[in-house]
Amino acid sequence: TVAGVLIRDGRLPLGLLIKNTKLSAREVKQALVVLIQHGVVTHAASKEGAGGRMVTYYSVNTRVVLRQQRLGLYLALVEERMGKEGVAVFRTVMENGIMSIGTVKERLGSSEWPQAAQIKLDAATSKLVRERFIVAVAPGDTVTRIDKTMEAEAVELDKLAVLPTAKELLTIRRMLNDRAEQEYSNTSVVGIKRVAEEEADGHVSKVVVGPDGRTLVVANGTNGTDGTNGNESQDTVDQTQCFRVYYDRLDVFLRNQQLVNYFADKYNAGAGAIVKAMLRITESRTKTCRDRRSEVLSVAQVINQLPQDAPLADAVDTGSDMFFQDLAASATSGNGTAKGGGGNGALTPAKRTELAFALLEVVRADASGIVVKVDDRGGGQYQLNFDRAASALRDQSLDTLVHEKFGSLHARIVRVLRDKQKLDEKSVATAAMMPIAACRERLHDLALAGFIDSYEIARTVDRNPSRMFYLWYINPQKQTRAAMRYIFKSMTNVFARLDKELAARAPLVAKTKRADVAADQSLLTDSEKNELAALSAAQTRLEVANVRLDGMLLAVHDISPEHASF
């Protein structure tokens, strides 16, 4: 109720919140504490009135609310990457909003686990923190972001003796923006320490509990595979530091999944495997979807990252072209890091390298320009442009939407306008090869739905409508908003229908929760069992529809670097 009122009425102080929710002050405060704990609500204090009293305003963070739809996907992702221990820690932190690692372990009862299981848990926790699946919480994290920005601006303005000019204000805002960017690009992970220790005789250190009784020290191997050249490294997670889940980081993985599907659909599974390998390498350095470009990757890195069972055979036809064979030969003779010893059945390492080179060039030559070659050193240095990736995924989603909703001819018009920018209806009809009357009708259908917009150029001074040029064009922001309006409304409809299906069978559901029925399903009649099956099928269908709609929302809006949150 509290969150609903805040969403409906916007930013409110406590008094108005109590009045609008018609709940007691205690209940509202308790609800606010829970919501702030989970990051759904943020607070900000501002001076008001002549006396300068501080009033705290509460507002809802709608992004966090909308993320709830993706929790299932996030958990599946964490389990895939971090294993059962990792997902247990992640889930505990998620369910409690903010929690310290020590408390998480208490909840899981890990002190009663065997030593090996405890070590695995600690390793998983360290990995979660290092990979930023969970991040340390600072006191300022619960303050509304825009208030923080305004406060920082006010501090800078106070330093000035007089009121600022527009230029000075712009300079201050730019400086604050740069500071925020610098803070964002800071790669140090809070809450974890990596300390290198040298062992004189080089043997593996034991796992011990630290002198303070809280810190567990986990030692890695000494064969230099962790890059420390024989030094041991220890990951120490501060047991008292509070952590929260970092959804924006997880969106990177979901986006990467969509990118892999994009290339796999457009070319084949081999191309998808190459892009997947590239994205895997960049994942640790990509903070959120705000990053516009990845780090530069070498071909050797990509080939090493490819799994042994990557479907490279029969993925690309290089013919008798010596170009890729020469490249493969020079790369493998140069550094000798080609992975695999013929373990992929028919593919020799040289052939595998050759195919990988060829596929890299295929994805590089793609019209979307997502994979970019930055240098030719060592066979090639590549980079991923996430800006273009977001545009490509967004355009693909929107084109499919227009195609399904209106038809192929409307989709053709949208592509013409995307290519040619602003055109009048005659030019659109000529380019799209359709009769002008039909073209006019379709242009108006699309404009009414919000997918295209018109731009007027007057030919006369009096701006007579009959003597104007009307140019049609694609406004990407408007198009995104139109698509989001459809998506959100459809999601609302699905939720409403889900509620209705549950409500219609509420007595039956209550019956299944009874202890005797839960123990013995044969107490239910056949018709009741059929009803339950129908309910289950309807629930599955509606929930899957919502997950798909959310996937579309991700592609259309959330992964764009301009809109991605951090």
Added chain:
Amino acid sequence: MAELEAKIYEHALKNSNGIDNDYLNDALPEHTLEDIVNGVNRLLQSGQLELLQVGRTILYRGVHRSEMERMSELTSDERLVYKHIENSGGEGIWVRTLKQKTNLLQGVITRCLKVLEQRALIKSVKSVKHPTRKLYMLINVDPSSDVTGGPWYTDQEMDSDFIDQLARQCYQFIYAHSFPRHNTKAVYSANHTGYPTSSQIKRFIHENRITNVDLSTANIEELLAMLVYDGKVERVAPVFDMGAGGGGRPAATSNPRTDWMYRALRVNARDSPLTDIPCGRCPVFDRCSDSGAITPAKCEYFKKWLAF
């Protein structure tokens, strides 16, 4: 004098682009300039010569006897209108343009056009670009492709069936050359130059007699652009030979700037999540809300979809 006029007339007829005073002076050295000019004036009066102006140069053109006979039956206004229509050639001329150029009254122009049409000297044609305008041109002149719309128009209407069928044939040809024959799941490498170009597609259409309509390379490129906008094919730039250090790469085609290649895209039948649910195609989507007559809870489309 008559002999001089006959000679001038003969020279004028020989040079259909027109002759000027200098040419006549050189061609008839035995006559003085004054005599030549007088002869020209007499021919102009009798209608055997007509005056042309090309820039600042005055030229004379011979009028054939048949034309003279036709023109002799016409009044001067009609002759003026006829000349303007003749000059417009295959493009045709609009009545309003005619009025601007001749400065004649609307009624006069209408009468002249009626007479000329009755005498089967001119015809009216509709333009596909401006369907409400009537264009006039000579009866024996073929309208240009701008007016008729080119091969895509039949009887002033766009022939969508013809375009779709031809596009389908082109797409099948491109698809057959876009993926390796031995393995359709594979793709060609990035420097493959075997994708079809517009000239190859044109040759394919011509050799297989897919259509009797004469199609130029520009027409084929319009059709291919339509396929690109349909998301079925993509345009691929041919590989350029980067010179030394290329290591045996194939050389570029003769005209790399214009010889674009076309590659078919794998079109996967994927539906949008929005149209997966009934809301995507609901005719009353905009009127649906959580209260009132149309709500998701009462929705018949949802009922059928969930029961399916």
